Amino acid sequence: MLTESPLRHGVELNKFCVREPASRVNDCSDRRIIPERTALMLRTGDEYLVSLQDGRQVYVGGNLIDDVTAHPGFGGPAKTVARLFDRTSSDPSLTYVEPETGEKTSLNFLRPRSGEDLTLRRQLHMAWSEVSNGLFGRSPDHVAAMVTGMACRPEATGNDRYAENLLNYWRHIRDNDLYLSFAVLPPAGSKSGASSAVENAMRVVGTSSAGVKVRGFKMLATGGALCHEILVGNAQPLRPGDEAVAVSFGIQANHPGVKILSRKPYAAHVTSRIDDPLADYDESDAAIYFDDVVVPWDRIFVLDDPKASYGLFVETPAHTLGNAQAHIRLLAKMRFMLAVAKRLGDALDFASNPTVQGVFGGLAARVKMLEASVIAQESRPEQWDHGFVSQDRQFMYANSNWSMEYFSDFATEMRRMLASHAFQQPADVSAFDNEYTRRLFLELHRTDDFEVAMGRYRLIRLMWGMVGSELASRNNQYELFYAGPPHVTRSRMYGNFDWESAEARVDEFLAQTAADDGVA
Incomplete structure (x- = not known):
């Protein structure tokens, strides 16, 4: 007691x-x-x-x-x-x-x-x-x-x-x-x-x-x-x-x-x-x-x-204000990941391929859709007591669901672009301290310019860090459950969607078609 x-x-x-x-x-x-x-x-x-x-x-x-x-x-x-x-x-x-x-x-x-x-x-x-x-x-x-x-x-x-x-x-x-x-x-x-x-x-x-x-x-x-x-x-x-x-x-x-x-x-x-x-x-x-x-x-x-x-x-703006930060952070993350992939594509000379450009274009569209959703959340503020407001929860939870379901696909596309390049690199930078392995490293990258080769190496390491490393695995799992288990996130969307106005259109349509057919 x-x-x-x-x-x-x-x-x-x-x-x-x-x-x-x-x-x-x-x-x-x-x-x-x-x-x-x-x-x-x-x-x-x-x-x-x-x-x-x-x-x-x-x-x-x-x-x-x-x-x-x-x-x-x-x-x-x-x-x-x-x-x-x-x-x-x-x-x-x-x-x-x-x-x-x-x-x-x-x-x-x-x-x-x-x-x-x-x-x-x-x-x-x-x-x-x-x-x-x-x-x-x-x-x-x-x-x-x-x-x-x-x-x-x-x-x-x-x-x-x-x-x-x-x-x-x-x-x-x-x-x-x-x-x-x-x-x-x-x-x-x-x-x-x-x-x-x-x-x-x-x-x-x-x-x-x-x-x-x-x-x-x-x-x-x-x-x-x-x-x-x-x-x-x-x-x-x-x-x-x-x-x-x-x-x-x-x-x-x-x-x-x-x-x-x-x-x-x-x-x-x-x-x-x-x-x-x-x-x-x-x-x-x-x-x-x-x-x-x-x-x-x-x-x-x-x-x-x-x-x-x-x-x-x-029952306060807490969940909304907190998730707004999560979506803004994810936007910065996806934009950065996409930019790294593009730089890697340029460095390895595959970004000029029309098929690859189509992939990049689709990913860029996803980033801009996320940005549009972030802005939309604040464009129609939701009113709370005492004159305070929060982001609109319909847009908020739609964004949470989209992020939960899409980010893994986004990261997978990055892995496809990286292909086997991460496994073709030296174990670590100590390879550059040995004159012989350093020369082999340059040959691997088909260049005599160490700075060019090192630039590619760093981009590959960075991309692997974001999509293939142990930290990347944790981050992928984290994004999947950032707003809670999938069924909870979907339930929030169900509970906040404006069903009333949507269904009103159904009622109006049914009433109109019944009148057109002369049904009492």
Whole structure:
């Protein structure tokens, strides 16, 4: 039996919210304590790297990592994230003035009120995607976009105090320019159900005046080793009986008892930056184990409420704003992949073939269709409460379905273009240090110009990194399930399609043909 939250007895535990006039829409109470900290507003890359040295518990296999910034599997990707923060902090066009604080803030945290605001958010997502050419999957703007969407409609928590917590949390990550990951699924094979039926999935095991104690696993924290905070919740529907797992909260990555169990980081096994040019874009993935973690009450957003825990994602603009980032990132990725293939075709002299040009033309059309869909999502903003808007969910979920079903075919076409070229290359760049193998390498490429041969080699390695390597295999699987399992993604499209207006045309046609035939 869960004990009652002390918040229900009027205990004041919130620490995140900056003091603001009480007249503000969706305001927190003016009695809140301003935390003793200096808000960063716009974090630099160097500040980000220093912030990761915080005692977090990251495991790779059986090894506990002392400093992720110095680890070969995480150091390069951490520097990629640092470049993202530098991109925003150095470009005023990627900021806005937050009305609550009067400070310049990353567009990542802008709660949109118009199509123009959605366009501004797209510019931020595209600028960040271009840093990694869309190859760094869940960059810091993905989950932050979701929390920003939740903050547009905090009453979805179903509880005034928890709504206040959620708004405070958004302000906290906004004013400190934080990187969030999320863990919002049970372990593979786990079934949603009453607490007695959930064996290893994270669940509430008790409460006290200090907070809510949780134990068990949550999946799948992409970037978990590199983030500041982890959003924990349920991105799939729950049902009555799921109360023990129906909890949502935000937790620091270095919070006592939070164990980050990373999959094998591909960057730890690179030969060279020429042979593995994409290593710094492996943000990694992690299972999160909560070892009797006590979550403070002021960080709880939902407790003991299956409907609200899922509703935070789908009954707010959260899911829409988050998926908009995913589609913009995919656009940058597919455009880059296509350009690399074209450069490779030119270098290997097959791009002039009319048949190959037809293939390139078809792929280019797909890229432009994706771009059109991204723009269409914001061209007809969907209205939410409190004057906020999001991208149109019909276009949004159509895009999610298209991406899920088409990207694998897109990557397969790239593999066809690469053919066997990847297997005809030396094992690694050490071949160029040996005079004899270097001469053979030039002969293989039918040239005396080492720079020409090296250019081809690098393009082949880059293409293989995107479509044939172990990292590419992970990315292909990732794109397939980015928005959830295929049946879930299709169900979202079914639930958001405008069936009423479409079927009205059927009714009108049937009525007209019946009248024409004189049928009563």
